[in-house]
Amino acid sequence: MADQRLYHKVANQILELIDSGVFPPGSRLPGERDLAEKFGVSRVSVREAEIALQAQGRLEIKVGSGAYVLDGSDMPLNGLPKVGPFELTEARALFEAESAALAAPIITDETIAELENYIAIMSGKVESELSPDEADAAFHNTIARSTNNHAIMFVIDSMWKMRTEAAQLQRVYKNVCDKDSSHREDEHQAILNALINRDSSAARRAMRAHFTRMIEALLEASEEEAYQEVKRKASESRSRFLLTKQLS
Amino acid sequence: MADQRLYHKVANQILELIDSGVFPPGSRLPGERDLAEKFGVSRVSVREAEIALQAQGRLEIKVGSGAYVLDGSDMPLNGLPKVGPFELTEARALFEAESAALAAPIITDETIAELENYIAIMSGKVESELSPDEADAAFHNTIARSTNNHAIMFVIDSMWKMRTEAAQLQRVYKNVCDKDSSHREDEHQAILNALINRDSSAARRAMRAHFTRMIEALLEASEEEAYQEVKRKASESRSRFLLTKQLS
DNA sequence: ATTCTTAATTGACTATACCAATTTAGCAAG
DNA sequence: CTTGCTAAATTGGTATAGTCAATTAAGAAT
Structure with a gap:
């Protein structure tokens, strides 16, 4: 468990904050700089974490604005099979x-x-x-x-x-x-x-x-x-x- | 289409190389440094692209080894609910x-x-x-x-x-x-x-x-x-x- | 109150450097 | 020749620092 990447840990921490209601769907996350300081990691790790979460459909990152929590309902759900x-x-x-x-x-x-x-x-x-x-x-x-x-x-x-x-x-x-x-x-x-x-x-x-x-x-x-x-x-x-x- | 992030473009380029058979499933991608030079972007952008692809289950990144193309069959399937x-x-x-x-x-x-x-x-x-x-x-x-x-x-x-x-x-x-x-x-x-x-x-x-x-x-x-x-x-x-x- | 301008905030990207895990090459022992 | 070990090269992971562009917020002018 200790061998996971830092950005992975950060992503999980962000996920916890989301699921615990600190950042409800639709809300905006603190800036990368704030989160970096809060988690005690570099900005890069926060960025990578947020990019991973965005790829999973949990966040939407808007340039110049911030990262917003996506509602679970419109999560695209990767990996659905092609089915007749x-x-x-x-x-x-x-x-x-x-x-x-x-x-x-x-x-x-x-x-x-x-x-x-x-x-x-x-x-x-x-x-x-x-x-x-x-x-x-x-x-x-x-x-x-x-x-x-x-x-x-x-x-x-x-x-x-x-x-x-x-x-x-x-x-x-x-x-x-x-x-x-x-x-x-x-x-x-x-x-x-x-x-x-x-x-x-x-x-x-x-x-x-x-x-x-x-x-x-x-x-x-x-x-x-x-x-x-x-x-x-x-x-x-x-x-x-x-x-x-x-x-x- | 021109306003997409760089790492997104890089991710698409990598995806094309994978789908076109240049990097078949199971194969190893060139190192981040090589890809960065090849695409004419910084290493960070390549990293972010690969992290996004990993989050989507298309790659598996192994520290010290490289990024490997995942077979479609063992895609981890994101967005599974937490269920008791x-x-x-x-x-x-x-x-x-x-x-x-x-x-x-x-x-x-x-x-x-x-x-x-x-x-x-x-x-x-x-x-x-x-x-x-x-x-x-x-x-x-x-x-x-x-x-x-x-x-x-x-x-x-x-x-x-x-x-x-x-x-x-x-x-x-x-x-x-x-x-x-x-x-x-x-x-x-x-x-x-x-x-x-x-x-x-x-x-x-x-x-x-x-x-x-x-x-x-x-x-x-x-x-x-x-x-x-x-x-x-x-x-x-x-x-x-x-x-x-x-x-x- | 509205609009415009400006300054502050925020994400996007680059460059450089160092660390740790992994792999590889080379060498030594059998 | 094979085996096993060591050291160097490779590779991903993280950090720092800075620049740029998009967005937003604040303030000034109307």
Whole structure:
């Protein structure tokens, strides 16, 4: 532990100050010169520490202004895998179902009201600064959050970010996402109803059904438009997913 | 684009050299002094560039040796949340169970042989360059890999990395992990048997049981040693986990 | 109160120097 | 010829000190 570089130690000290609330997200860090004196190190080490933190998406350094603490929500999260739409949807079907099942028994009325709001936004019945897509993200993330389990929140959030990247790259996925707005509302409502009833098992089923239909839609889309890659992956996995579906 | 920092430009130049194959993964970069001269910048700028790339997991800098290009496979993945041992185990119970259930119908005999080998390594019956802990990681990662789903592989791998970080920080977790070696072998064998039978449902159950016992062990440990934080989180979530367990 | 100018602050970059870890070269012993 | 050790060269790590440019804050002029 003693063989780590100085700038690494400094970075950790800064991180502690951030996490302990001394420097909340959005706030500005003291200047490099101040921090150098405070930590008893050279300015170079502070600089290197801040550069490393910036590379990790924890800070944003503005020339002539200062280093600002970034909110954890917009952390880019390095190293997400490139993942095809089918396998991603499959993974979400499994994991988000468990997320919903775990959330069901302990979800609060406030959170349920929040979810209702997101559904309204998605259907366009309520105007908001959130886009329908962002409301969709918020819907799933909020369920994950109500599990009170940070690992689950991380996983659900990561998969949404993969979806965003995948949607940028692949037309099929985007088309399907756009086209399924009609089904989406009903399915989200079904999930919500299960949560309102605090029915863990129903929540799992509803969430699985939500993504299962998305997979079907992807399959159709991949047949219409000859996206070989998607088609191959889809047919290869179809049987086993439909198999495991029955086992829940 | 012209207002980016120098070290950022240098980092991009280095990245280009890496991606173009001039410096393949595993190779060593020229020294900071050489690169500084080559790029026509100061050594500090090269240093800052390499530190940023290291923070992004593209390089590994070894003191007195040099900066080495990292393979994409062992990128450390930044931005992992700090997660308590209980919630992490809970998440793994849910997600790894689904991973195993999905893998069961399509796992190959080769992969099963691989898993057998990892179990043998963990029990010490076979000597290997892998530590028991690394074999444990390989066991779970291999199951995830056999799902053929990159999103699932990512999630399982991420959670193992969280575990590693958590174990460094929290004694309880580490103690439990060390003590459960005895149960571990039987449970892993049970999982493997389910996979051999291609029994999706049994694989799910076995995997859940594996982590459920770990949670019980954590609960005991947190009572013995008065780790308030763990204790609180555990008791708060215990009921709902045991609840959802029955619903599978 | 508003705008403009100016001074102070802050990050960006360079140059130089020294230290410690690592590697390499060379030499000695077997 | 191989092995093992030592010393020198290489390499990253840190510090100090200074210059420059972007930004901000303070003050003056309107």
